[in-house]
Each structure stands twice: as structure tokens, then as C-alpha cells.
Amino acid sequence: MELKVDELFREAMSHLASGVAVITARRPDGSPCGIAATSLVSYSPHPPSLLVCVWHESRCHDALAGCERFGVHLLRSDELELAHRFADRAARDKFAGLDWHWDGDVPELDGSLAYLRCRRAENFVRYDHTILIGDLQSGRLEAGDPLVYSRRRMDWLMQPMMP
Numbered sequence: 001m002e003l004k005v006d007e008l009f010r011e012a013m014s015h016l017a018s019g020v021a022v023i024t025a026r027r028p029d030g031s032p033c034g035i036a037a038t039s040l041v042s043y044s045p046h047p048p049s050l051l052v053c054v055w056h057e058s059r060c061h062d063a064l065a066g067c068e069r070f071g072v073h074l075l076r077s078d079e080l081e082l083a084h085r086f087a088d089r090a091a092r093d094k095f096a097g098l099d100w101h102w103d104g105d106v107p108e109l110d111g112s113l114a115y116l117r118c119r120r121a122e123n124f125v126r127y128d129h130t131i132l133i134g135d136l137q138s139g140r141l142e143a144g145d146p147l148v149y150s151r152r153r154m155d156w157l158m159q160p161m162m163p
């Protein structure tokens with residue numbers, strides 16, 4: 001099937017499966033902010049580092065692009081509501097009613113499959129996103145399965161492998 005390049009990009013990328021993360025930071029005024037993100041990539045084990053792409057129009061962009069540290073929360077399969085909450089561009093306070101606390105200057109959500117506190121090491125600005133590289137400082141890992149995004153849906157369930 002031949003498609004125009006924009007459509008080819010959208011359709012082909014919709015088949016790419018990824019985990020879903022909530023990326024958090026502190027704004028200069030001291031309030032917490034966060035976005036849902038699937039552009040998270042394991043970058044290098046030397047040092048342990050990851051990258052995430054942040055859209056320039058996000059209300060959280062400047063906080064993430066300028067912070068010293070940010071938080072990465074890998075969501076569990078039963079945390080779909082959290083993903084929708086942090087993807088909501090109209091939400092006034094995404095943290096209202098949630099269980100969370102400050103880990104130093106990083107908003108840490110309770111729960112999630114993994115919490116990774118990262119030191120922002122580098123920004124790369126290109127097109128309409130900023131790429132952040134974060135060096136892993138500390139965190140925690142919990143039991144569970146990941147929330148998986150593919151084909152514009154987030155309700156895929158992991159199946160046990162055949163023996």
C-alpha cells in the first residue's frame with residue numbers, strides 16, 4: 001500500500017509498541033507538573049541513562065527542559081487512568097487527589113511499575129520537541145506488568161509465554 005509520507009509515518013508508528021510513562025518535574029513556582037509519554041527510550045548503561053522527547057507546546061515543557069532532575073514513572077497495566085490523567089491537556093491540576101510526594105525536588109507518584117529519578121544531563125532541541133537525556137540517580141521497582149501502547153490503544157494485556 002502506497003501512502004503519503006505523513007500518513008505512512010502515522011500508520012507505521014501506530015504499530016510500534018511501547019511502554020507508557022509519566023514524566024514529572026517541579027516548576028519554578030514550586031508546583032508539580034507531569035506528562036504522559038511513550039517516547040521514552042533506554043539510552044545507555046554507561047552511565048545508566050534514558051531519553052525522552054517533550055513537545056514544545058506542553059505546559060510542562062519549560063519545567064522539564066530547565067529542571068535539574070525529573071522523575072520517570074513506568075506505568076502498570078492497571079494504571080490506565082493515570083495515563084489519561086497526565087495526557088489531559090486541559091487538566092488544571094493533574095496531581096489533585098493522587099497519592100504522591102516530593103522526592104527532593106522531584107514529584108514521585110505512589111505506585112507505578114518503576115520510579116526512576118534522573119539528573120537532566122543534556123537537552124537537544126530539534127523540530128517541535130526537546131530531547132532530554134537523564135542519568136539515573138535512584139529509584140524503585142515494583143511487581144507487575146507494563147501498560148503497553150500500540151495501535152492507538154493502551155489496554156493491551158501481556159500474555160504468558162508458551163512453555
Ligand SMILES: Cc1cc2nc3c(=O)[nH]c(=O)nc-3n(C[C@H](O)[C@H](O)[C@H](O)COP(=O)(O)O)c2cc1C
Nearest residue numbers: 035036037038039053054055058059060087088089
Ligand atoms: C499515549 C500518549 C503518548 C504521549 N507521548 C508523549 C511524549 O512522548 N512526549 C510528549 O511531549 N507528549 C506526549 N504525549 C502528550 C502529552 O501527554 C500531553 O500533551 C500532555 O498533557 C502535555 O502536557 P500539559 O498538559 O502539561 O500541556 C502523549 C500522549 C499520549 C496519549
